[in-house]
Amino acid sequence: MPPKGKPTKTGSTRRANKTKKDDDENTEWDMGDDLMAGGKQLVKPEDQLELNEKQLKEEFTRILTANNPHAPQNIVRFSFKEGTFKQTSAVEQIAIHFALDGNMLHKDSDEARRQKAGGKSVEIELEPEPEPEPEKPKAEAVKPEGEEGEGGEKPPEDEAGGEGGEEKKKEPEEEEEAAEAPKKKGTLRNQFNYSERASQTFNNPYRQRGTETEPPPRATFSATANQWMIFDAYQADLLKAKLAKEKASKSTSTFRKDDDKNRKKKLPTMEIGGDNINRVVNAAKILERMVNQNTYDDISQDFAYFEDASDEFRDTEGTLLPLWKFSYDKAKRQSVTALKWSPTYPDLFAVGLGSYEFLRQGTGMLLFYSLKNPTFPEHIYTTVSGIMSIDIHPDQPYLVATGFYDGSVAVYNILEKTSDPIFSSTAKSGKHTDPVFEVKWHGNDLDGNRNFFSASADGRVGCWTLVKDELIFTEMITLKIQSGAAGPDGTQLQILGCAISLAFHRDIDYLYLVGTEKGRIHKCSKAYSTHFLDTFMAHNMAVNTISWNPFHADIFITCSADWTVKIWDINYTVPMFIFDLLSPVGDVAWAPYSSTVFAAVTNYGQCFVFDLNVNKYEALCEQTVVQKKKTKMTHIAFNQKYRIIVVGDERGHCSTLKLSPNLRKAPKRKKGEENLPPDPNFEINKLDKVLLAVREPEKLV
Secondary structure, eight states, rough: OTEEEETOOHHHHHHHHHHHHHHHHHHHHHHHHHHHHHHHHOOOOOOOOOOOHHHHHHOOOOOOOOTTTTSOOEEEEETTTTTEEEEOOOOOOOOOOOOOOOOOOOOOTTTHHHHHHHHHHHHHHOOOOOOOOOOOOOOSSSSSSSOOOOOOOOOOOOTTSHHHHHHHHHHHHHHHHHHGGGSOOOOOOTTTOOOOOOOOOOOOOOHHHOOOOOOOOOOOOOOOOOOHHHHHHHHHHHHHHHHHHHHHHOOOOOGGHHHHHHHHHHHHHHHSSSGGGGGGHHHHHHHHHHHHHHHHHHHHHHHOOOGGGGGGGSSTTTOOOEEEEEGGGTTTEEEEEEEEEOOOOOEEEEEEEEOGGGGOOEEEEEEEEEEEEEOOOOEEEEEESSEEEEESSOTTEEEEEEOOOOOOOOEEETTTSSSOOOOEEETTTOOSSSSSEEEEEOOOOOOOOOOOEEEETTEEEEEEEEETTTTEEEEEEEEEEEEEOOTTTSSSEEEEEEEEEEOOOOOOTTEEEEEETTTTEOOOOOOOEESSEEEOOSSSSSSSEHHHHHHHHTTTEEEEETSSEEETTTTTTSSSSEOOSSSOOOEEEEEETTSSEEEEEETEEEEEETTTTSSSSSSSSEEOOSSSTTOOOEEEOOSSSEEEEEEEEETTTEEEEEEEHHHHHHHHOTTTTTTTTOOHHHHHHHHHHHHHHHHOGGOOO
């Protein structure tokens, strides 16, 4: 500080500055007065509003709010308390443009104190060796105030009134503080074993997804129930069911297709509101097949790989290995009246259910089973009358022709979702009057229309042509018996035969055979509708089945209830072979892999397998294939691809059986040709060689 008696230059300078400032302000006001005096005038706009004193003094305030202009103001939520939709009053107004999580702590917080305490402990443990004391700065050499320099001279003062002197005196104090600052160091770290690293990772954006569903429908109902109200409710329900039943019975087949179209149009609109189970039908079928394959894994292994090793010790005899058994709970009281493998899908076969007995007639069923799912049918069709015969179209396997016990016929399309047939015969369009025991698909007519033939117990063979949406019936031939009975007045009564079986020639399109209830087989032609080409006195009882050989065009086989199976040549009226099975024969079928192998089933539950190339007199296999005694076997069919057969009985069951190696011997082939289909020429020559001795016995002498 300067001496008290001496005036300082600093005070005089301040007074001078204040005086100068007052002069400047006076100068500015003087300039403003000069401008006002110069005559400056304000120009009033023409459209200016005339406001009174009150309006001029009115204050308008503007309020700046923090509301988000983009925030929705009409959010509606369902209130379960009040049971209605209500608009929410609180709306989130905050809009976050940037957010970053930091790691800063308040120095007085517990965590900061804990970290400070941890740093001190590290300082004590890692205290470095003391360093040599640094040299004192030159500021310490400055002499204190009041000491004079050499010669008694005082330090010269600055012209500004001692301000420079004060700054010079303050500099030593600042330098002393700067020298003391390095002594107050923070936490010491080990400079030889210390590293500090930092990294910044990408923060994934947060996403939120919300879904609001419609509230469950609610209804409040209250009523007083008494006896007469309950009675009226039951009466109304019964009346409604009765009207629905009458309406369904009045609908005819001519209007069914229009109804189906209308239903198809209505179905999409009806299924939008609820769950559509049709979306998971295919997935459920696949899952069901997977479960069944795991359940019947041992049978699947036997079907694919098992070979009966005991055939090596049986010489020529063979056995049948039981595989899957197919049954449907609702069809246990019905008999298997028809059996047919699909010509396109080797694992699919159709089963017709009905009854051969007159007193046990009722509804029937058409079922489709697959080897991939033995527990439940793939398709189920319920019919009004029992089914007597079925046939699958060879080129279009989705078309199935059926013949019923009441004399009608129908055609089903398994690709359609409806359970009704696409074609059906009526009394108006033409039908048989007795059961239709056989239906067979035939080639298209000249117009390209599909058609099939039917053989009925009323003695008529008819042709059914599929034209647009109706069946056209044409009578092909009437089975008239020549020796008619005489009436009371001597008139001759024409008696008709009862057609049981029907088979078309494989190569000759117009030729077909008809088996009757009297045991006769009529050789007929589509060109003649009044007489037969020839008649075979085949059996003493009804001819149940006629089947052409798949390789030889002139050979066919028949079976009858007279216990016999006979093999015929179309050019001879006597049978080539006769086999007596000691029980009524229900069905017989040729094997698709050999011209000399065939199988038959009897009413005693037995299955016979023959191979004429191995043994012409006895069966290679005679095996009972039913679990219960006195169960009649009704039908049998060979699979076109696999070496298995399926048999049906009168209890509605179908059993699959695998042929042992002795029953399916194949001719030796070259390497690489084992999986080729059988050679037709070889099979024809093999059968001709067997029949040679029967056809021309005189050459054996």
